[in-house]
Amino acid sequence: MNWEQLLSLKRFGDTNKRLRKEQDETRLGFEVDYDRVIFSSAFRSLQDKTQVIPLSKTDFIHTRLTHSLEVSVVGRSLGRIVGKKILEKHPHLKEVHGYHYNDFGAIVAVASLAHDIGNPPFGHSGEKAIGEYFKTGNGQKYKTKLTAKEYQDIIDFEGNANGFKLLTESRTGVEGGLRLSYATLGTFMKYPKESLPKKPTKHIADKKFGFFQTEKDFFSEVAEELGLLQTRDGKDISFSRHPLTYLVEAADDICYTIIDFEDGINLGLISEDYALEYLIKLVKDKINTKKYNEMVFMQDRLSYLRALAINTLITDAVAIFLENEEAILDGSFDVSLLDKSNYIAQIKDIISLSVSKVYKSQEVIEKEIAGYKIISDILDVYTNALVKTAEGTASNYDSIVLQTLPEHYQNTDAPLYNLLLNTCCYVASLSDSGAVHIHNKIMGKQL
Structure with a gap:
């Protein structure tokens, strides 16, 4: 891999190459990435998502939001210091292409800012709760109707993959999601592989997976633009990590x-x-x-x-x-x-x-248990409503339930995998208190 290619300013939909030396220093592309993440609704929801202590009422305990801001500050320092040394070692990056050490800091800062953006409520137990619903709960009935990789995507639901989806997913009138630079998207990707094969090696990049089947083609485009190295032959997509x-x-x-x-x-x-x-x-x-x-x-x-x-x-x-x-x-x-x-x-x-x-304190364990039940119940209600509506067998209750979903999650004119994955992503988008509120509503505990 080479640094010039790894620092690509390209964005979704670009037809011409973006050159660093032609950038407006007052609105540098990598810094625009930071702005787009911090003003996104997905980032704002982190203020009410667990870092360690779920639903903590203590003011000084970190949420995903404060954690992400702190990681971003540390990441910026790491990037700037490394960037300065890289430019000293590879002077053509500055002299020919116009890169500055702050570029490295900006890329690492925004990827750090976004690193938890796809995480569900209730901390890492939220990821496990989503997966368990489809692996051992009522959702396991869908296994035979999905491909192996599709099923693996949801039984090992991964916040990193959901984060990539949030940052890049196109919606009507909003092509390419936040349209971040490819350098930032590559740096964000901790595990640049599909959900299968699972942990094929002990390499840190193979520990988990980084994108769902729905984003496979776009991630491949990003990886190829950046010059990431393919690490697996055949139909299993896997690349080396972006160095940053x-x-x-x-x-x-x-x-x-x-x-x-x-x-x-x-x-x-x-x-x-x-x-x-x-x-x-x-x-x-x-x-x-x-x-x-x-x-x-x-x-x-x-x-x-x-x-x-x-x-x-x-x-x-x-x-x-x-x-x-x-x-x-x-x-x-x-x-x-x-x-x-x-x-x-x-x-x-x-x-x-x-x-x-x-992490194993009584307070954390008790609230994680509650989180499992809350997430399972929400998934059960919404997956049933979506699948039955798609099959034409929805009850009046199912129809009413669907109306409580955000509009872009209500579409049932899609393959089963997309319906199930979108439901998982909806649940993952909820804040801790938002999940509790919705659970109370659908369980009839609150009018």
Whole structure:
């Protein structure tokens, strides 16, 4: 892969090449991508979606929105620092083509901003709940009517694939969705493959999948424009990652490692003394002891250690990326950047404590259970109504139910796979409280 091609400014529907040196610096294409994401309704819904603690009433606990904004800030720093070094190493990118290090930062920032945009309500358990409905619940009756890949798409419903759909899906009068640059779309794609074969290798890019069957052709177009390397022959579409995807992943890993841990402390799930000890181990060589000891309040000490930890891991991730640039460009770098971190032992300790004290806390488990029931019930009502309407066997109740769906989800003149996938995507679009509200309505608990 080569950087000039990887930094493509092309957008859906373009017939002419967009050259970087001809860009308006006041409205740079990659920065326009950021604006389009942040003003989208899908991004706004993240303000009421779970990061770790579902339906938390505590003001300082992170939602998907605050998490995404923080990941974007970290991603921008990673991109700019790496971009500066890449341009020093490959000066023709600036001298001939006009690229700047801020371009790298802008691309990584917007892909980071959008990285959770397709995630369902109730955190990662929301993804599992959608899949389980079709794998072991009432939705398994559709298995024989779908192809293997179509069925895999919905039983392993993937927020990343839904995110790509949200960013790119055409609707009447809105061709190409948000029409983001192909460089941004490629960077957004953590897992550039179909749902099958499942985990064919141990390469990080094969861990999950990144697009549904409905977006297969367009993703192939994006991948070919960017010069991503094909990693599989035959009918199974699979490409190498865009190099900047590693920086998006690192930004996400840094934020959830440190900030989910911080949420656990603020909630009282992790004791202050225990927590500060773990963070100090990560940044012990960077601490200004005099400054730290002068801080009276726990929040100040925690904020100081958090900032040091994030900066330490940013510096570490940049060094790993630059050391492995050649392997990243040829597709052979097969782990995340933080898997190669000098601080991997400290990171694992922090994550292990977060898992035991936060992710598996009673509050989280209880609300995840409720989320499973809510999502299953909503899927049951809407899939039945859509499929029966398409078959001409709808009851009056089914007809009434369909009227509660947003208009672009009501179309039943489509193959079964599209009907089922669209229902999954509708459920995924709901906020936590929105899902609860709709569930109460359809279950007759609220007038």
